Amino acid sequence: MDELQHAYAELGPATVLDAVDAQGFRTSGHLLALNSYENRVYQIGLEDAGFLVAKFYRPRRWSDAAIREEHAFCQELVEAEIPVVAPLADDKGETLFSFAGFRYALYPRRGGRWPDLDDPENLEWLGRYLARVHNVGQTRPFAHRPRLDVQSFGVESYQYILEGGFIPPHLDVAYRSLVEDLLQQIEAAYAAAGRIETLRLHGDFHPGNILWTEAGPHFVDLDDCRTGPAVQDIWMLLSGERSEMALALSELIEGYELFREFNRRELALIEPLRTLRMIHYAAWLARRWDDPAFHQAFPWFNTDRYWEEHILGLREQAAAMNEPPLTI
Structure with a gap:
């Protein structure tokens, strides 16, 4: 230890x-x-x-x-x-x-339940609040918090996994070639999107960090707040089939644009950002694998099956990034 x-x-x-x-x-x-x-x-x-x-x-x-x-x-x-x-x-x-x-x-202490993201009114409500968060976020930059970018979430995570010897030998070539291709795809997506404004974000805006009561939502855990594109705080609320994500996205942006304009070019970054998160998440588990609490909470990590499924998920992301961006 x-x-x-x-x-x-x-x-x-x-x-x-x-x-x-x-x-x-x-x-x-x-x-x-x-x-x-x-x-x-x-x-x-x-x-x-x-x-x-x-x-x-x-x-x-x-x-x-x-x-x-x-x-x-x-x-x-x-x-x-x-x-x-x-x-x-x-x-x-x-x-x-x-x-x-x-x-x-x-x-x-603040109580609450997970949000019902199948309710269009809830999505619009969250969109309004996110726009207001981002309006505050753009007023000044972070001086000490990191950026969400390809280097920190992608390249450094990939290198840590390889250098730590986490990939099973029989999957090494498949993992290397796949992630290197993905990083090139992601870089190309960023280049195609053009100039994207970055600002202070919540950074980890998944449903578990939203608590809902009869009075509406409140947000917790800004431990991962960082600088990045606005869409990072939006895409994590999207799940399901492509048509379901497009519908949820439309509801979110309808609320968002009551307070702030949303740059449609950022839609091309949704799947690249999802891919970066997957790579980063695997590296996060690897970086914490010396912590006994992680062995108890994530016993399936660092098994052959885990890495096989991780590679499969990344291959699906390669296909998703080749599809046209979601539309509103």
Whole structure:
């Protein structure tokens, strides 16, 4: 077990509760681990019968400046009356805390259910909010957060998988040739799309990061916020057959364009971005494979079957990228 895992191994219940107490809260002893693998996230009970959420950042993943930039973006969205769950600040305005060598943030607990993306009204609602998020996102650039691009999500992920020896020998040639061809396809798609504006994004806007109540949606987990094209926050809400995705896309953009114009050229990036995410996701699992929590949560990773299915999925993406872009 390396230094990183030794660090998380020291994050026991007592340390978690003491860290929350250190910020002036009186914990009740209730602690529930929530579904998070990149970081460690807990629901904490308070003596007044309330709850809050404590998020302990994975050591060495982000700099303090990058985390504070995420928190500042959250606060900008809150000030724009966009329903984002932002971290709590102390009386000095600080949102990033440290205890026993761990960096952490505290959040109010907000409940909700996954959104019903088969409902056109819900899609239009989400489109309106996304446009407003992007209006805030374009007002200034990130200084410390990364960019979503072919190099970071594609090339570096591919190289890490190869250099780490994750690909089974009998699949090595197939994987290399396929991903190299895909990266060329993606580069060509970006070139054909022409000049695309990039801005601050949520970055990981999948349904699991949207909580729905009777009052509507609210958004959580900007841990992966970064700079990229607006369509990155849109395509992750699309799934199913091509006709189903086109219909959902039309509903999203109808709401989006009530507040912000959408550049139709970005539609050509939907399948390239989906392909980059698939390559990046495999590398993310590989990078975290020394963490025992990943072995428990993803026991199917790094098996021959996993890589065979991954290659098959990437081949399907090669075909998808050869199809015309979705239309609105």
